[in-house]
Amino acid sequence: MRQQSFFSPTMRDVPQGADITSHQLMLRAGLIRQTASGIYSYLPLGYKVLRKIENIVREEMNNAGAQEILMPAVQPAEIWEESGRIHDYGPELMRLKDRHNRDFVLGATHEEVITSLVRDELNSYKKLPVNLYQIQNKYRDERRPRFGVLRSREFVMKDAYSFDSSEEGLEESYWNMFRAYQSVFKRCGLDFRAVEADAGAIGGKGGTHEFMALSDVGEDTIAYSDASDFAANIEVAKIADGYEKPARPETSMAPIDTPSMKTIDDLMKGLSIESTSIIKSVLFIADEEPVLVLVRGDHEVNEIKVANLLDSSEVRLAEDAEVEQVMGCRTGFIGPVRAPENVKILADYAVRGIAEAVTGANESDKHFINVHPDRDITISSYEDLRFIKEGDPAPDGKGTIRFAKGIEVGQVFKLGTKYSKALKADFLDEQGKAQPLIMGCYGIGVSRTIAAIVEQHHDESGIIWPKNVAPFDIHLLTMNVKQEDQAALGESLYKKLREAGFDVLYDDRKERAGVKFKDADLYGIPVRVACGKKAAEDIVEVKLREGGEAVEVAVSGLMDYLKQHA
């Protein structure tokens, strides 16, 4: 491609409103432009990268035996009614009406469409397993789109759906996809971790892993062990129950005045105690019933864990008015001692390990001291109810927990029968009995993978594309196109390199050398070949974008050099 006629405008300055490096560089290098908030156009350079990633995904999916299809983005709302997700999704789901006033949604995912697509076709165990995938636009009306294509409202996703006749089959399909995802992200040059995760609005209770590209700008936090393979999203990272019950203390529980000491910090300062000797009480409403959850003062309640444990259709934090109504006192002073009898009390494992605790007295401006959980509180059960912390022992018993930030680039789900039951997609088993199809679903955020790659592969001058996803193989520059020998060598190399099978961007513009080098660094094509002052001697300058020094190479030896280094 001749750069003179290549539409890929660069910017010298950091664009306004672009807060993270990948967003800035994708705009500056002319990969994308914003069309509306959270809605982007891909220019030729960005689209080439998108296609490279799509093709890697497509190859790995095909190798894994998945079959490519294409479903519509506009979906009838009625199948979302059948699955019930039309209510779960809320305003993130974009909705529209057609000219006949019928309701449609823009697909956020395609579980409903695919399930209704196969429900009359995959009707026998003989036709299973099948895995179908597509690479297609998805829509999520984010409340606050940001970070460029990392959190956008229209984006390219690969979504696959597996259909099995048994749990063992699902297990096989799931790990098959898991391995394909590892290959995809490895080929994309990403440093990533597969972590245990929460199923969120996709649902299904069979288990799920997120594929996280490690990056400080990631919106998710990963807890991992410094001594094992363990890695999980902190939303779901399990806690090891290593908290022994201490001996009953000799002291007795007693009330004390704690005026205005509403927070853990207030208590630590006011009473000169450690947060580890405080029991924090948080009131939830689970299907209209109050549940008091206790965690240690230095810990945070994990609402997802509470909700999963209670298995209620709705679990939410109690509002202030509800707290006062149920507990009879203001938030900040509630506690488990002598709590109303209708309040179920659940405690995190760590609470068991506190011998003499401070906790709210259910009376304004008062707390109890010397509370011994086993003696003074009626606890229904000790459970895993909190977020994991750095320094915690890893739940697999090996090593200590560390945190890292990650960008979610993929997720795999064991859906089970959630959608096949709701949409009545049955198959006949070997006994001729109708059973719901056992499903898995598997997503890759193709557009956000680009951003993740840029976050991991750049320097202060621009992007440094890993070879497999680079928009071109070689960036050929003629430093001064008005110099005949340089222009002639440039033209001849442009021809030769393409004949040798390289995809070449050829900077044939009438620009200054400085501009050309700056643009080349910004674009980040792996190999730069410059025809400059030594063109007459048939010498070019070759520089690898990734940390290489510029090296003079004789044209006669260029192909060998590129074979070795490019």
Add this chain to the structure above:
Amino acid sequence: MRQQSFFSPTMRDVPQGADITSHQLMLRAGLIRQTASGIYSYLPLGYKVLRKIENIVREEMNNAGAQEILMPAVQPAEIWEESGRIHDYGPELMRLKDRHNRDFVLGATHEEVITSLVRDELNSYKKLPVNLYQIQNKYRDERRPRFGVLRSREFVMKDAYSFDSSEEGLEESYWNMFRAYQSVFKRCGLDFRAVEADAGAIGGKGGTHEFMALSDVGEDTIAYSDASDFAANIEVAKIADGYEKPARPETSMAPIDTPSMKTIDDLMKGLSIESTSIIKSVLFIADEEPVLVLVRGDHEVNEIKVANLLDSSEVRLAEDAEVEQVMGCRTGFIGPVRAPENVKILADYAVRGIAEAVTGANESDKHFINVHPDRDITISSYEDLRFIKEGDPAPDGKGTIRFAKGIEVGQVFKLGTKYSKALKADFLDEQGKAQPLIMGCYGIGVSRTIAAIVEQHHDESGIIWPKNVAPFDIHLLTMNVKQEDQAALGESLYKKLREAGFDVLYDDRKERAGVKFKDADLYGIPVRVACGKKAAEDIVEVKLREGGEAVEVAVSGLMDYLKQHA
């Protein structure tokens, strides 16, 4: 691909509601399934064909120097306000609001998005010409979606947009795309014509051609010459002005009673005359002004021609009440003789050639006879105002007009500055003066191209794919997988054929031979290789889907045979 695990369900019966062959066969062969009215999912077999066509389009676009990009399907309504098209499009344009109540549309085409995308970037003649294209979903909320993917509401389109600094540049870009389109449709195996056409809602007055796949189910009618290259959509086909003014007749104009003779047919029967001696009068309202259009009784007024000629912002047929108000009599009896002075009268060329005409008298139940246009009517001018007819002389003076039906698979437009002016997309010319970009736009209906191919390539048993767009190269069948020698030969050929670079669908199912042959005919893969009873003798049966006889071929000679025939 092993057919056992291939998701491509066939149907034996003609599906309900599928009125045309391509729709029936695409459903029966498992290429597509309907997700909602006019909204389809592509199953693996259909998607493979879609990709083949996409890749042909992509190659031809790249060869023509166009650069691939990707724009969003969800577009901010405000740029459609800027261009004014939000009003032109009406209910065909799908609209939605985001969570902040901002207006968006689902892109029917992308002139607005691309113009706003380049408007700050293509700011100098030095950066021109540029041609950008994408292959992407488009949305049109058809009032009556039908014929499967031929008239659907979500469909795949290739749209390209050229930007030039001069009219000559646009001319070059236009014919460059025109030639690329010829290559695309030739490679797709289509019998097609490029015809002059109307620009419709896309707009621009520089000229446009439609690419029409000839087919009896086409919704457009093409007028072509039986003796030259002339071809045009009947909407715009020009008429040669070959109508001489006859000598003034000796008879005088006279009123006659024509009770209840409101139509041309009534007059022909009632007065025993030919339609060619009747002048038909049709009243239009052009920007609030009445215009009476006259055509010969056997001709039909072409409203597009009337609108183009008048160049008014709104031209429409007068309603009955308006007719009575303006002409003072009922529809059916209006005429140009002694018409009110404020009514402009335009006549089609052919009217000039009538010596003694019958026409309405502007009085109920009365007509004039012996009307000589030149003598008795005040005609502003004679123009080309009617639809062309079979049998008319071709407008290029060569041959006679014939009609054919066509499916529109592509269209190219010289847009000129319609969108660049509206969206203020200027470039600086060589004199440093700001000028609006000169645009062209170029569309290919990728999904409907599939349907057009099927319409042209099928027989009573199923589809007959042209080689370039066939989903697989070879359909390999093991007739009885329980026969060890057949199964062994099938497996070995499946391996060998793939190693030789063929894309093979291998029917390894436990089905009867009849089912396998029927499915193979339906799928329409160009070459069928069957391992049957002579497997033990290393003999297979090869049949070309297109009209071939089944031939026995020794396995040792199979590769040579396929090289010659496949």
